[in-house]
Amino acid sequence: MADLAELEEVPEKDIDLWKEEEEKIPEIEKVTKRLALINYDWNHIKAEDIFMILNSFKPTRGNIERVDVYKSEYGKLQMQKELLSGPTNIWSKD
DSSP: OOOHHHHOOOOHHHHHHHHHHHHTSOOOSSOOSOOOOOSOOTTTOOHHHHHHHHHHHSOTTOOOOOOOOOOOHHHHHHHHHHHHHOOOSTTOOO
């Protein structure tokens, strides 16, 4: 099987940019069992959907105990805005 580097040559400036961004990621001291998922259409995706997706990627002897969805206050506010005026930034070129 071909290595990713063999398939596509990544420009050096992109590698440098990636390294800069990676350095900004804070390290945590305490390991948790939590995973934050953001930018999903929470009106259409449920905990069961997330469970099935994660379950398909876990190791054979892995275990997913449960999946819960907790909406942040910011997320609730954004969902309310979208309910009133529709989604925003869907045509952005970013």
